[in-house]
Amino acid sequence: xxxxxxxxxxxxxxxxxxxxxxxxxxxxxxxxxxxxxxxxxxxxxxxxxxxxxxxxxxxxxxxxxxxxxxxxxxxxxxxxxxxxxxxxxxxxxxxxxxxxxxxxxxxxxxxxxxxxxxxxxxxxxxxxxxxxxxxxxxxxxxxxxxxxxxxxxxxxxxxxxxxxxxxxxxxxxxxxxxxxxxxxxxxxxxxxxxxxxxxxxxxxxxxxxxxxxxxxxxxxxxxxxxxxxxxxxxxxxxxxxxxxxxx
Amino acid sequence: xxxxxxxxxxxxxxxxxxxxxxxxxxxxxxxxxxxxxxxxxxxxxxxxxxxxxxxxxxxxxxxxxxxxxxxxxxxxxxxxxxxxxxxxxxxxxxxxxxxxxxxxxxxxxxxxxxxxxxxxxxxxxxxxxxxxxxxxxxxxxxxxxxxxxxxxxxxxxxxxxxxxxxxxxxxxxxxxxxxxxxxxxxxxxxxxxxxxxxxxxxxxxxxxxxxxxxxxxxxxxxxxxxxxxxxxxxxxxxxxxxxxxxx
DNA sequence: CAGTGGTCTAGACCACGTA
DNA sequence: ACGTGGTCTAGACCACTGT
Numbered sequence: 172x173x174x175x176x177x178x179x180x181x182x183x184x185x186x187x188x189x190x191x192x193x194x195x196x197x198x199x200x201x202x203x204x205x206x207x208x209x210x211x212x213x214x215x216x217x218x219x220x221x222x223x224x225x226x227x228x229x230x231x232x233x234x235x236x237x238x239x240x241x242x243x244x245x246x247x248x249x250x251x252x253x254x255x256x257x258x259x260x261x262x263x264x265x266x267x268x269x270x271x272x273x274x275x276x277x278x279x280x281x282x283x284x285x286x287x288x289x290x291x292x293x294x295x296x297x298x299x300x301x302x303x304x305x306x307x308x309x310x311x312x313x314x315x316x317x318x319x320x321x322x323x324x325x326x327x328x329x330x331x332x333x334x335x336x337x338x339x340x341x342x343x344x345x346x347x348x349x350x351x352x353x354x355x356x357x358x359x360x361x362x363x364x365x366x367x368x369x370x371x372x373x374x375x376x377x378x379x380x381x382x383x384x385x386x387x388x389x390x391x392x393x394x395x396x397x398x399x400x401x402x403x404x405x406x407x408x409x410x411x412x413x414x415x416x417x418x
Numbered sequence: 419x420x421x422x423x424x425x426x427x428x429x430x431x432x433x434x435x436x437x438x439x440x441x442x443x444x445x446x447x448x449x450x451x452x453x454x455x456x457x458x459x460x461x462x463x464x465x466x467x468x469x470x471x472x473x474x475x476x477x478x479x480x481x482x483x484x485x486x487x488x489x490x491x492x493x494x495x496x497x498x499x500x501x502x503x504x505x506x507x508x509x510x511x512x513x514x515x516x517x518x519x520x521x522x523x524x525x526x527x528x529x530x531x532x533x534x535x536x537x538x539x540x541x542x543x544x545x546x547x548x549x550x551x552x553x554x555x556x557x558x559x560x561x562x563x564x565x566x567x568x569x570x571x572x573x574x575x576x577x578x579x580x581x582x583x584x585x586x587x588x589x590x591x592x593x594x595x596x597x598x599x600x601x602x603x604x605x606x607x608x609x610x611x612x613x614x615x616x617x618x619x620x621x622x623x624x625x626x627x628x629x630x631x632x633x634x635x636x637x638x639x640x641x642x643x644x645x646x647x648x649x650x651x652x653x654x655x656x657x658x659x660x661x662x663x664x665x
Numbered sequence: 666c667a668g669t670g671g672t673c674t675a676g677a678c679c680a681c682g683t684a
Numbered sequence: 685a686c687g688t689g690g691t692c693t694a695g696a697c698c699a700c701t702g703t
Contacts, residue, residue, distance in 0.1 A: 394495065416607065
């Protein structure tokens with residue numbers, strides 16, 4: 172199997188992507204057993220230029236699969252069981268819970284357009300009087316409410332989907348992309364603990380003052396234009412957000 | 419000032435880094451006013467090859483300062499006030515609070531070496547009976563305890579610094595790097611809300627059952643070797659962690 | 666059609682670590 | 685001395701977008 176993996180120059184798939192994929196698969200299979208890969212051995216193996224190999228290796232570094240050491244070589248990063256990024260896959264919570272067999276469901280309510288609170292308008296950089304799509308979403312697992320989201324979505328003033336459309340879309344982002352071709356490229360998150368307000372407690376079936384996790388997120392297009400402001404209140408001890416940072 | 423910025427081929431600083439720095443400064447200064455930068459205009463301006471310009475632009479994309487669109491050009495990302503990454507700059511909380519004029523202080527206690535709990539040993543991938551450095555740190559602002567950290571640090575069995583050394587180091591990572599040349603390259607975080615245990619409540623001067631933010635972190639070297647396991651319990655509504663994610 | 670970024674080649678010199 | 689990754693050059697062809 173090791174020598175079967177070669178690139179196909181007629182496939183139209185960029186060579187560096189094919190090489191990256193092959194190496195990623197080998198690292199996955201052989202674990203840290205896969206020895207050092209040098210640029211020279213790879214250029215010979217795949218019959219490509221050094222720059223092409225370097226582009227593949229550079230992306231593997233970005234993805235955290237290998238690390239490179241000057242005058243030593245390129246080595247696989249020690250195996251770390253690939254967890255699902257859980258809830259940070261924005262809007263992916265339902266699918267994540269489904270994978271866990273938690274029988275998730277989603278309930279969207281209070282869909283309307285209005286001028287948002289000051290804090291949200293600032294975060295989205297709105298013009299005065301500019302309206303946004305506003306809705307509330309609760310996510311349940313096995314019948315228990317786990318997460319309460321309030322979403323403010325910058326969109327054309329005639330954009331007013333039904334609750335059913337929002338529920339079936341899985342996430343507001345997907346709907347926004349399908350409806351207007353707007354792609355979210357970057358998100359900023361702030362997270363802290365708080366005591367549940369009366370409203371939050373009611374929505375999450377807990378007592379007022381019980382702990383909740385608050386997660387505020389601003390999502391932006393690649394142009395840097397903020398398009399979604401979202402505030403989550405999550406059930407304590409149950410919803411755990413995971414993320415990775417360099418350094 | 420715009421035309422004064424040129425590269426210095428004798429400085430020893432890589433050309434692409436000089437170009438990146440110049441462009442980043444210009445974007446910072448001119449905001450989105452800085453028009454499109456094309457690869458061709460930049461190669462002519464700096465008298466370097468296209469590959470060098472591309473490396474600079476690619477890093478600016480990674481840093482979120484520009485975005486590129488095929489057959490259109492390279493454009494600055496719309497200004498987003500560069501906040502301090504706050505507490506995700508692992509160990510940087512004290513410095514962050516200092517910047518806010520919060521008069522922070524740090525108190526380290528219970529420094530010893532021992533075999534950690536099962537959960538930690540698993541997270542660090544320890545051998546049986548392998549001991550780690552264990553300590554507790556509290557961070558105060560204006561005399562109020564805000565954050566309680568329990569830290570497990572994989573290190574040679576003769577590594578046993580004093581509480582004073584740990585306090586002055588600012589963070590365990592800095593000490594680890596200075597003492598053993600170990601560099602942390604990647605961290606995995608899990609965060610959720612919880613009710614304060616009796617111990618946590620006492621340490622944070624709150625009531626048992628009050629909300630706290632729990633943040634568990636595993637830090638790894640670039641080889642993927644886990645070296646630090648840390649669990650924070652943070653004061654509700656006060657400590658807010660911020661982070662950024664792509665997608 | 667001209668201009669853009671995406672991909673690819675075939676070279677070159679260098680700093681650095683290991684043997 | 686040798687091999688490594690880091691940097692740099694000067695070309696080439698392509699797909700795509702806007703005119």
